[in-house]
Amino acid sequence: MTVREILKMGDERLLRQAKPVTAFNTPELLAGIADMRETMIAANGAGLAAPQIGWDVQLVIFGTGQIIPRYPDAAPIPPTVLINPSITVIGDEMQNDWEGCLSVPGLRAVVPRPMKIRYTGVDALGQPIDRFAEGFHAKVVLHECDHLMGILYPMRVKDFSKFGYNSVLFPNLAPESDNGR
Numbered sequence: 001m002t003v004r005e006i007l008k009m010g011d012e013r014l015l016r017q018a019k020p021v022t023a024f025n026t027p028e029l030l031a032g033i034a035d036m037r038e039t040m041i042a043a044n045g046a047g048l049a050a051p052q053i054g055w056d057v058q059l060v061i062f063g064t065g066q067i068i069p070r071y072p073d074a075a076p077i078p079p080t081v082l083i084n085p086s087i088t089v090i091g092d093e094m095q096n097d098w099e100g101c102l103s104v105p106g107l108r109a110v111v112p113r114p115m116k117i118r119y120t121g122v123d124a125l126g127q128p129i130d131r132f133a134e135g136f137h138a139k140v141v142l143h144e145c146d147h148l149m150g151i152l153y154p155m156r157v158k159d160f161s162k163f164g165y166n167s168v169l170f171p172n173l174a175p176e177s178d179n180g181r
């Protein structure tokens, strides 16, 4: 396993429409996922999308597995590998909460997101995943899956008065929390 470089906003590889995964449970796929997991953990993130390491496939990983200090009110999200995802928004309730991204280091913004979703896809073995999610869980999945469509969270910001540097917005947060997803 290798900690990979995370591409930063401005890199054109973050703007691609990612390609579907067609072969499952292969050594290449499993090795890529292992690298992503290691990279996400090293960066203290709650999720990572394959395009963020320059891997042009529809694959995201996310999950906290435990309460994380930056999101103390959020219920733990099971560690998940989600491939070829599809998302359906449920209802019209929205959430407005702070969001960060490992490809946009040091910054945070309030991003409007649907409150409730259903997401489907498959795991690394090609087994189906079909879940309902709300709140923080929904937000993480929406954020990660946006990466597969070449969308970074700043493109979704509506109120630019709530877009700024972590160190200014949240001076009491530990420096190692200055990342996001």
Ligand code: NI
Residues within 6 Å of the ligand: 100, 101, 102, 103, 143, 144, 147, 181
């Ligand atoms: Ni991100």
